[in-house]
Every structure is written in structure tokens, then in C-alpha cells.
Amino acid sequence: MPSPPLSFLTRLWFAWICFFRVLFNGVYARDVYDIKQLPPAHEKERVLPEAAPEPAPVVTVQSAPIAPAAPPIDAALQLLALLQREGRLIDFLEEDVASFADSDIGAAARIVHAGCRKALRAHVTFEAVRAEQEGARVTLPPGFNAEEVKLTGNVQGTAPYTGTLQHRGWKVTAISLPTAVGEHDARIVAQAEVEL
Numbered sequence: 001m002p003s004p005p006l007s008f009l010t011r012l013w014f015a016w017i018c019f020f021r022v023l024f025n026g027v028y029a030r031d032v033y034d035i036k037q038l039p040p041a042h043e044k045e046r047v048l049p050e051a052a053p054e055p056a057p058v059v060t061v062q063s064a065p066i067a068p069a070a071p072p073i074d075a076a077l078q079l080l081a082l083l084q085r086e087g088r089l090i091d092f093l094e095e096d097v098a099s100f101a102d103s104d105i106g107a108a109a110r111i112v113h114a115g116c117r118k119a120l121r122a123h124v125t126f127e128a129v130r131a132e133q134e135g136a137r138v139t140l141p142p143g144f145n146a147e148e149v150k151l152t153g154n155v156q157g158t159a160p161y162t163g164t165l166q167h168r169g170w171k172v173t174a175i176s177l178p179t180a181v182g183e184h185d186a187r188i189v190a191q192a193e194v195e196l
Contacts, residue, residue, distance in 0.1 A: 015076035035067045074186040078177050081189040082123060087115025090190060123176055129169030138165050 021028045083089040092112045097105050120126075129148045132138055140149060142159040148169060151161060180186065 011071050011075065014071050015073055018071070019076055019080075035070075074180065075177060077186040077189055078180070079123070081186075082119040082177075083116050084190045086119035087112045087117075089116055124172055125174035126170045127173045129171050130165055132165050132168070134165055134168055136165050137162065 018032070080090070084091070089112060092108060095108075097108075100108075130138065140151075140159055140161045140163075144159060144161075148171070151163075152166070153163065155161075
């Protein structure tokens with residue numbers, strides 16, 4: 001029986017993580033690209049046992065493992081378009097900043113930061129994973145949620161673990177993206193502009 005589909009928030013988070021992993025990790029990008037080249041599951045042929053006139057042992061031929069379908073990317077592209085529209089994030093990241101003075105980069109970063117923050121706060125609600133202040137000593141009991149807390153440093157033995165909170169973490173508690181209208185192409189995250 002196939003697994004149930006992932007929730008919208010899970011897909012959005014997965015798409016966001018995959019976007020940056022593909023962008024910055026060449027090996028991961030190659031693996032994802034190789035998976036993308038596989039034929040869709042509905043095009044794969046399955047070998048079925050032939051009907052026998054009398055009862056006989058049935059031999060089942062197993063097909064190769066089916067790669068999971070690529071997650072929908074429209075929501076991730078929509079969020080990327082909002083970050084571009086409000087903060088010019090893509091323009092900033094695509095700019096070669098090596099030749100600019102640090103003061104120029106700092107001024108540009110403030111503008112990008114303010115715009116991207118506005119876009120995120122308008123559409124995504126975040127909450128800290130841990131309530132303690134960064135730098136506080138925390139103890140993680142046995143069975144702590146490893147998806148919420150990542151252990152770093154000299155990790156040995158089993159929980160409970162006691163350490164210093166380096167980052168409180170973030171989780172999304174709500175998200176509201178605009179509804180696409182008509183034949184909108186989500187891949188166009190920023191239109192080219194022509195002044196007449």
C-alpha cells in the first residue's frame with residue numbers, strides 16, 4: 001500500500017531544504033538529477049504471473065525499487081518569488097560581490113534583510129524550537145525529538161545529554177501563500193522589466 005501524501009508544510013520545508021542542498025552540494029544535486037531521469041512510476045512495466053490451467057506455484061518477479069516522486073515545487077517557488085519581490089534576494093545572491101567594498105555590501109545586505117524579513121513575516125509564522133536563551137545549559141532526556149534538536153561536538157553514549165544551547169532553532173507554525181491565478185507559471189520568480 002503506498003504511503004500517504006506529505007502535508008503541505010512538510011512539502012514546503014522539504015522543498016526549501018532541497019533547494020539549498022541542490023544549490024550548494026554538487027554530489028547531492030547529481031543524485032537528485034539522476035533520480036529525475038528515471039521514468040515515472042506509471043510508465044514502469046510490471047511482470048505479472050501467468051494464469052495456469054491448474055494450481056501451480058506462483059513466481060513473482062520484483063521490479064526495481066521505485067524512486068519517490070519529486071515533491072511539488074510551486075509553493076517553494078512562490079516563497080522564493082516573494083523574497084525576490086520584497087527583498088531582491090535572487091539579485092543579491094546572483095551579484096558578484098567580490099569587487100564591492102564591505103560598506104557597499106553591508107548597505108545592500110540591510111535592504112535585502114529588511115525586504116526578506118517583511119516577506120517572511122507576512123506569510124510565515126515561526127516559533128523557536130527551544131524556549132531557553134542561547135548560551136543556556138540544557139538537558140535532553142532520553143527519547144528527545146532528534147528532528148527538533150541536533151547534537152554537535154563530542155557526542156558519546158546515550159541520553160540524557162547536557163550541553164550548551166548554541167541555537168534555539170525555528171519551526172513553522174503557520175504559512176499562508178497567495179493562491180496562484182489562472183495559468184501562472186510558478187517558475188518565473190521575477191519578470192524581466194522593459195522600460196518604454
